[in-house]
Amino acid sequence: MARKIPFFIQIILIPLLIAAILLVELKHPFPKFRLAALVLVFALIVDVAILARGKTRNLMVVLASLVFGLSLAEGAAGAITPRSVVKIDRGWSVRQPIMGWGPEKAGTYHAQMIDPSDNSIIYETNYTFDSDLLRHTVSADSGPAIVFFGDSFTFGDGVKNEETLPQDFADLTGGKQHVLNLALTGYSPQQFLHEMETSRFDKVIGPDPKLFVFLTAAWHAERTSCKAYWTAHAPLYALEDGRVVFKGDCNEGASLWWREWLGNSALYSYLIEPWRHKVKHNDVELYVSVLEAAVKMAKEKYGAPTIIPYLRMPKEYLQGTGFTNDSIMQRLSDSGAIVIDASLQKEEAAGAQISIRIDGHPTPYANRVRAAQIKAAIDEKLPGVLLADAK
Template identity: 25%
Template sequence: MATRVKIALIYFGAVIIALLMAEAYYAGVFNFGTPIKNLKADVKVISGKNIQGHKILGYAPSANSSYLINKYYGDSLLYKYSQTIDKYGLRKNQSPDSSSWANAALFFGDSFTFGEGVEDHETSSSIFQNKSHGKFKAINYAYIGYGPHQTLALLENNLEKKPLSGLKPQVGILQIIPDHVFRVADKSGWDFFGPEYKISEKTNKLVYNGAFNNNITGKIKSFFFRSHLVKNIFYRNRKYSYDDVELLAKVVKESYQIFNERYGNKFYVILWQLKESESDLYSQILTQLCKLGVPVIEIKDILPDYSPNSSKYIIQFDNHPNKYTHKLLGEYLYELVQK
């Protein structure tokens, strides 16, 4: 009996050591074989507080805060930039205020719209606002890691109204990427308390289903996803289904309808394809959106040479739009609205 216990303990110890070594490898501690380089951000809070929980959106930046962010790929600094969050908890446009504002342009989305990697005055919303010369106030409702489900929850709960301060929205802009298929289906690996939507089997309509997880399961998942090993296994093995693509399309469609019914104006959807391996998923998303009657602007319509020259527009290793791309997007969107 004692021998069996010893053998069991040896096996158990070996498993623990193997798991710890795998964790250290995927964390980039060891350099044997092919070194693992992870993207990591060093966030320094200059004023206010860091990210906070949100009862509707899952999480959100803290109001009246500012941050300095250094983003690394392995040990190499990719970029550094600052973020300023206004009194409404939204990314601030560093452009002159104007007493002549009567109209608003509402920007929705994730880090692409929020402006991960660029300064406050370099985001597409800031460029749009500056280009309008006082005609439009651009309001950036996006945040890092969000998906279209946050946009829909925001609109369903009228969260866009308070920052308007009496301005009339004339246009809404939502940027989406293929990864949003995973985000709306609770397969992101970080958005554990975000708003969940389901397609009803009885009516085939979209229904709100509360948060992705309750407080206990959400915290358990959050704990395990701190592990580099767990994240590596998860991202290597996650799959999407036709139902996930349909869910994304219906979430975008519902946001499109709410905006147009509420404000009677234009709502543009911009669809990105970041890499060739996403081509099939990209095509499925585009097909579903068109099937539901959602007008889509493909990124190749804005940046015709994007596919063969993506390095010109995207931050290396990080895959977020650089400041040059934000400038082109902001200018393109303003000219589009004027037509």
């Protein structure tokens, strides 16, 4: 017969298990810490059930069964969910005020993406940030700036410093134009607007910027609505009486804790997160409105026109929202922006590789073509923006 665990050991196990649960949840010591936490909770409930009697024991048995099922589901979700294949040096993106996140300090951060199916390298590069904490761009050191705002597409995820969209544009001007890359992975129209509202980069931009550029697609609506899983610390905007109003961070206090707790669950990420990302009419309306407000502020505060290279989404993405790619582009054009179709559908149909395999970010080729599109739009619609000797 199995030997029964002594009563005093069962008592001692309770605080030990509670301490272990708190340690795992607070420190996140390994990737599958949430599964470990659930297993520890299961052990704690079983221990209490052994000590309890009557209805309390029955309740503990029910709770133990529930947590056991959650543990199995969490483990299964973790097994079938693709593991992270991106490795970037620590400090390249940390919690920052105003924008939500950004590089910890100037320097070079090594980035690598690996195909989990065969461990082959998809890309391997370095992200270099200058003293202003911006992706390094070689251009004229001074003069009226052409400023690129945006997300990972503009920042240049997966490509070398010399292969980013802003750098390609600077090269097209012969290096005579002052070009800045204010983009960063995960940013969206809410950072574009908030940077201007708070004058975050005014000293870097200078007193007389010539042009702002913001590449976008309808999936930015997942970010302006704070639905994207990484946007907990991003600026939050809302529509009030038709006006775009800043409200703080996407999540704060208990809301932030709950979102981060859920976000660390493989089960939540597998079952709930994809559904949560789906956009509705109000999400797209807010996205377009934030961009319209940014275009207006660029003109009123900085005297700078805005070019918006737009990437078309499959029509299914916007289905049921009341919006189409064309209606979004028209709204942005009506707001005063110069909108260009930068989807590169013809190039892709002709066999060009416009996206990094598996990763999905633009290839160096795509960046070069889009840079040429931007310069052509400037030459046609904004004469005088480029320095005469930069043409």
